[in-house]
Amino acid sequence: MTLRTRENVAPSAAWSSPITAQRAAAGRMRLSDIQLSDGDAYWIEGRPLERGRCVIVREHDGVIADLIHAPYSARTWVHEYGGAAMRAHRGTVYFSNAGDGRIHTVRPGATPEPLTPEDAGLRYADFEVDPTRDRLICVVEDHHGATVVNDIRAIPLGGGAPVTLVSGNDFYSTPRVSPDGKSLLWLTWNHPNMPWDGCELWVARLDESGMPRDARLIAGGRAESIFQPSWSPESIVHFTSDRTGWWNLYRWDDNGVDALAPMQAECGAAQWTFGLSTYAFCGDGRVVLWACRDGGWEFFTLDSSGALTRVDVPYSAFALHVDARDDEVLFHAGGPDTPLGVVRCNLATGEHRMVRSESDDMAIDGSMLSRPRHLTFPGYGGATAHAWYYAPRNDGIEPERGRKPPLLLRAHGGPTSSTNFALDPSVQFWTSRGFAYLDVDYGGSTGYGRAYRDRLNEEWGVVDVGDCLAGAQHLVDSGDVDPDRLFIHGGSAGGYVVLCAMTFHDVFQAGASLFGIADLEALFAQPGHKFEAHYDAPLPKGRGMYDRSPVHFIDQVRGAVLLLQGLDDRVVPANQAEMMFAALQGAGVPCAYIGYPGEQHGFREAANIARTLEAQLYFFATVTGVTLTETIEPVEILNL
Numbered sequence: 289m290t291l292r293t294r295e296n297v298a299p300s301a302a303w304s305s306p307i308t309a310q311r312a313a314a315g316r317m318r319l320s321d322i323q324l325s326d327g328d329a330y331w332i333e334g335r336p337l338e339r340g341r342c343v344i345v346r347e348h349d350g351v352i353a354d355l356i357h358a359p360y361s362a363r364t365w366v367h368e369y370g371g372a373a374m375r376a377h378r379g380t381v382y383f384s385n386a387g388d389g390r391i392h393t394v395r396p397g398a399t400p401e402p403l404t405p406e407d408a409g410l411r412y413a414d415f416e417v418d419p420t421r422d423r424l425i426c427v428v429e430d431h432h433g434a435t436v437v438n439d440i441r442a443i444p445l446g447g448g449a450p451v452t453l454v455s456g457n458d459f460y461s462t463p464r465v466s467p468d469g470k471s472l473l474w475l476t477w478n479h480p481n482m483p484w485d486g487c488e489l490w491v492a493r494l495d496e497s498g499m500p501r502d503a504r505l506i507a508g509g510r511a512e513s514i515f516q517p518s519w520s521p522e523s524i525v526h527f528t529s530d531r532t533g534w535w536n537l538y539r540w541d542d543n544g545v546d547a548l549a550p551m552q553a554e555c556g557a558a559q560w561t562f563g564l565s566t567y568a569f570c571g572d573g574r575v576v577l578w579a580c581r582d583g584g585w586e587f588f589t590l591d592s593s594g595a596l597t598r599v600d601v602p603y604s605a606f607a608l609h610v611d612a613r614d615d616e617v618l619f620h621a622g623g624p625d626t627p628l629g630v631v632r633c634n635l636a637t638g639e640h641r642m643v644r645s646e647s648d649d650m651a652i653d654g655s656m657l658s659r660p661r662h663l664t665f666p667g668y669g670g671a672t673a674h675a676w677y678y679a680p681r682n683d684g685i686e687p688e689r690g691r692k693p694p695l696l697l698r699a700h701g702g703p704t705s706s707t708n709f710a711l712d713p714s715v716q717f718w719t720s721r722g723f724a725y726l727d728v729d730y731g732g733s734t735g736y737g738r739a740y741r742d743r744l745n746e747e748w749g750v751v752d753v754g755d756c757l758a759g760a761q762h763l764v765d766s767g768d769v770d771p772d773r774l775f776i777h778g779g780s781a782g783g784y785v786v787l788c789a790m791t792f793h794d795v796f797q798a799g800a801s802l803f804g805i806a807d808l809e810a811l812f813a814q815p816g817h818k819f820e821a822h823y824d825a826p827l828p829k830g831r832g833m834y835d836r837s838p839v840h841f842i843d844q845v846r847g848a849v850l851l852l853q854g855l856d857d858r859v860v861p862a863n864q865a866e867m868m869f870a871a872l873q874g875a876g877v878p879c880a881y882i883g884y885p886g887e888q889h890g891f892r893e894a895a896n897i898a899r900t901l902e903a904q905l906y907f908f909a910t911v912t913g914v915t916l917t918e919t920i921e922p923v924e925i926l927n928l
Contacts, residue, residue: 301893302909303685304917305656305720309905312713314899315627318342321362321563321902322609322616322630325376329643330355331372331630334361340892344374344381346385346396346723347643353396360385360400364562366413366429366438367459367588367819368859371561375415375424382424384412391443404450408679414461414562420469421498422446425453427460427562429818435857436818440474442498453500455491458821459483461562462516465494466523472500473517473525475508480822483559484704484734484741486510489517489527491540494622506540513738515556516565526575528566529555529895532661533738537567537590539578549588553579557608558704558734568612570635576617578606582733583674583706587633595639601640602626603635622646622710624659647713653877655683658719660709660727665762668754671743674736675759678718678725679768686723695769696908697726697754697796699778699785700708703744703826706733724769730755730785732826748826749808749836752781754786757795757916763857772797775908779803780860780889784838787868791838791845797849798911800904803860803889806868807840808833842871848878850923852900854887878911878928 295506318334320342329347334340342363356362363386364370374383382403385869391412392400403424404412418425423442429449430437439455440463454460458478465472472494488508491798492500496562507529508514515535517527526548527542535556536549549555555566555577567577573592575599576599585600585606603621607628610619629645637701654826660676667673680693687693696718700707706726718725729735731751732744744751756776763769776799778786784803790799805811808827828836838845849872853865862883872879882903884896891897902920909916910925 290478302914302917303680303682303720303722305654305717307656307713307717307720308335309717309898310894311899312717312901313894315713316647316894316897318892319374319607319620319628319644319646320561320609321374322618323376323609323610324613324616325435326378327613327616327628328376329618329632330376330381330917331465333644334363334892336892336894336897339886339894342386342616343375344383344394345644345695346376346649348396352644355394355396356383359387360392364411364413365389366411366562367428368817369561370413372414372563375417375442377417377419379730382415389537391426392823393895398887414463414663416463416465418442418465418469418498418699420465423498425465427463438818439489445827451498453498454503462518463560464518466519467521468523470494471519471523473519474865475514475517480824481510482613482704482820482823482825483515484513486512489514489524489525505536507545513556515559516567518569520569526567528554529676530656530738533766535566537575548575548594549577549579549590551579551760553581553586553739554737555579557706560702560705563581564608565610565823566606566608568610568617570612570617570649571614574635576610576612576635576688578610578619580606581665582912583676583735584710587619599632599633599635600638603631605708609706618643621810622708624660624709624711625657626711628708628710639802645764646843648712652711652713652716656681656716656720658716658725659712662709663726663759663762665758666752667758668762671731673728673731673755673758674733676707676727676729677763677768678715678727680719680722682720682722685722691723692768692770693722693772694775694908694912695724695726695760695763697728697760697774697776699728699730699752699758700733700775701778701780703732703752703781703785704734704741705781706735714897714901723775724763726759726763728756728759744826746826746828746832748781748828749784749788750828752785753793756785756789757793760795773912777802777904778792781805783860786837787849790847790849791841794846798850798908800850800852800907801868802852802900803854803857803865804890805838805860806864806871809837810867811860811864819822820859842875842877845872845875845877848907848925849880850904850907851879852891852903853881853882853883854889854891855883855885856887857889873926876927878925880907880925881925882923 779802783801
């Protein structure tokens, strides 16, 4: 069916928009590893226009400059997801180079120099400088043997063989040396736990040779998650724990553990990557702290008396990186009108400025800016579910009278993760074309307390999918969207939600799965990355994995399915998309498949990000008979 249009009036799914896929893709820079050192700000930029290369950037006296140039790229593959790929210390930056996996050092204006020898079997992350002993402490992932080994090692800065400090468990993170140089702390956990299920915080004294002795377990366990352990300037241990059902901030000393800022809010998050933080130490015993309530973040200071004071900043979408020195605070945040970026804030003056934006070149005109609002609605089983809703907006187009807009629903990855409502050009790409957009924080998401996270235990493919279905139905019932034009997309675990929704339910006309899971049994049976090898909390028991694997039930699919996949993905391998595509094709289901050479888990190259946006738009429009008003490279759709 071709929908007719008249001048300046178009069907909701076919609006013209200046937010092109290419512009949106170019504006999808990834910022990480934000830190302060000697008054300078440092961070890593993952640049789509440089094929995803991760560049270390420094701001010094207001001047921003790259510290490394091609072919160097600051990225680590520990746990496959990486994070904490660099550490700045007294003018020197230590980083993991993606190309060879070696640790390099670099100073402004100089060429990086390798610190570790060539060894493709070793990966490094989560660096900590131990100045007392002139060494770098980090997490090491050793791939030499039949079994991958993770441990904590010390690497002499003057040369010499690495020394293993802590080992024996499946995983480690956050090794930190106390400012007085006397102690070391770290997190550790074992299969099948993930760090947000339960992990342990250990502290040990360092002997004369720098080896940890008399290690003590001070917090955590199989059912208590510890996040971001660190030392105060006075060498007092601080950490966040979810022992009350909420990740809150605590302090530990010889007298025991004290809660510093009890609240029914989340001051932590799922540690999918290294180096995440929600608090930092300032001068005079103060702490800056971010806390999440119902998906939105607030910024506080906590003084030595225990008084908690909210800091008025125009940022409510926080991206889990904060550092501080005295009154200077550096953090990664944005808001409904502001893309995520590096923000510098002075607590004494109240001044703040965006040092670098993830979308510097992607200004969204106010006439087509869709601002999100937080929704709660009855989700699966009647439990409260959460989402962020974006209404379609493009003031230059008059919506078609008498017809509701189509809906594109997003299921985020993880599944133990959350959405972020900072201004995103990829979302505005859809809303400026007439789509309503619903970004669902389904049961299992972070930001709403442990009980909400635990809703997904043994219910993967049920609760998450049920909450997404309920979100779409809520918008239909409220009259906001067209019940006959409902679409869904998502990546990784979100892609699994898409495939489950399209297979086991007849709600969405079409779905786009980005590197999604089609067969749970096959994914966990084949050799894969160690981090998620036994991630079983959300998984059903017994035959449940077969029963919740969409690839086995293709005969139930009623809509059209688009599959997009990185061909070098080591988290969700390409065979998952390929087996699903073969099954759909054989069953006569309208389907299409695009594989991207060189892409891994998550698309990082601008051309591929843009192609993914356009391919989805073309696919959704074609399978529903809508004529597009822009020229897009066609997608080969089978069985249509």
